[in-house]
Amino acid sequence: MKMFYPLEDQIKKFKKIVFVTGAGISQESGIPxxxxxxxxxxxxxxxxxxxxxxxxxxxxxxxxxxxxxxxxxxxAQPNLGHKAIAELEKYVEVVVLTQNIDGLHQKSGSTKVLELHGSIxxxxxxxxxxxxxxxxxxxxxxxxxxxxxxxxxxxVWFGEPLPQDVWQNAIKFASQCDLMIIVGTSLVVSPANTLPIYAKQNNATLIEINTENTEMSEEMDIIIRKSSAEALPKLVSLFKNQL
Structure with missing residues (x-):
C-alpha cells in the first residue's frame, strides 16, 4: 500500500471521486x-x-x-484497472470521464460513465x-x-466539438469532486485536458496514474508511475480498509 500512503489519513473525507481516463488504461486490454x-x-x-x-x-x-x-x-475485455474503478462504486460516489470510445468501463460495471469522445x-x-x-x-x-x-x-473527430451536454456535465462533476484520479492519459488533447484544472479550483486532490510523465505531472498532488491494472486495485483495497 506504500504507493498511496499519503492518502491513508484522508480517505474518509473523499465523498465524490472523478476518474479521467485515456488510452493507457485500455492498452492493458490489448487496444493500441x-x-x-x-x-x-x-x-x-x-x-x-x-x-x-x-x-x-x-x-x-x-x-x-x-x-x-x-x-x-x-x-477486448476489461482489465483489473477497469474492474477496480467499477468496484469502487461500492464505497463512494464515482463518475468516470473517459476519452476512450471502447465501452470497457461500462462492460466492467461502472454505472456513471461520460464518453467525452463518443463511442465506436x-x-x-x-x-x-x-x-x-x-x-x-x-x-x-x-x-x-x-x-x-x-x-x-x-x-468525435479532429476539428469537431465535444457533445455539449456531455461536456457540460463533465465540467460539473470535475468542479464538484473531492478527488480526481487521472489514469492513462497524456493530457494533450483539448478540452479534456482542462478537467484537472476545474477539479483543482475546488481544492480537490489530484492523483496521476501513468507509466510516463504527462503535460500536467507537475500539477499533481500524488504521482503513481505504475500501470492502472497494478495501481487501481491497491487503491480500492485502501478504501475497503478505511471505510
Whole structure:
C-alpha cells in the first residue's frame, strides 16, 4: 500500500471521486494507444482517417479502418484497472470521464460513465438524428441511413466539438469532486485536458496514474508511475480498509 500512503489519513473525507481516463488504461486490454510508440498515429495519418473531410473524401476507407478497430475492441475485455474503478462504486460516489470510445468501463460495471469522445459501438447519420448501437461488423461500406445519407461512427473527430451536454456535465462533476484520479492519459488533447484544472479550483486532490510523465505531472498532488491494472486495485483495497 506504500504507493498511496499519503492518502491513508484522508480517505474518509473523499465523498465524490472523478476518474479521467485515456488510452493507457485500455492498452492493458490489448487496444493500441494513439500517441505511444506503437500507437495508431505512428502508422496512420489522422487527417486521412479521423476528420470529417477525410470521411467525405473517402468514406469507404474510413469505415474499413473503423471496422478493424471495432473488431479489436469487441474482442477486448476489461482489465483489473477497469474492474477496480467499477468496484469502487461500492464505497463512494464515482463518475468516470473517459476519452476512450471502447465501452470497457461500462462492460466492467461502472454505472456513471461520460464518453467525452463518443463511442465506436454507436453509429449515427451524418445528417439526420438517427443513432443506433451495433455490436457486429458493418457491411456494405459505406453504410447508408434510411434518409439516404451516409452513416458514420458516433465518435468525435479532429476539428469537431465535444457533445455539449456531455461536456457540460463533465465540467460539473470535475468542479464538484473531492478527488480526481487521472489514469492513462497524456493530457494533450483539448478540452479534456482542462478537467484537472476545474477539479483543482475546488481544492480537490489530484492523483496521476501513468507509466510516463504527462503535460500536467507537475500539477499533481500524488504521482503513481505504475500501470492502472497494478495501481487501481491497491487503491480500492485502501478504501475497503478505511471505510
Amino acid at each position: 494507444t494513439f500517441r505511444g510508440k506503437d500507437g495508431f498515429w505512428k502508422n496512420n495519418d489522422p487527417m486521412k482517417l479521423a476528420t470529417i473531410d477525410a470521411f467525405y473524401d473517402n468514406p469507404k476507407l474510413v469505415w474499413e479502418w473503423y471496422n478493424e478497430r471495432r473488431k479489436n475492441i469487441f474482442q 459501438v454507436r453509429i449515427k447519420c451524418s445528417v439526420c438524428d438517427y443513432q443506433e448501437e451495433i455490436l457486429t461488423k458493418i457491411s456494405g461500406l459505406p453504410p447508408f441511413c434510411k434518409c439516404g445519407n451516409i452513416l458514420r461512427p458516433d465518435v
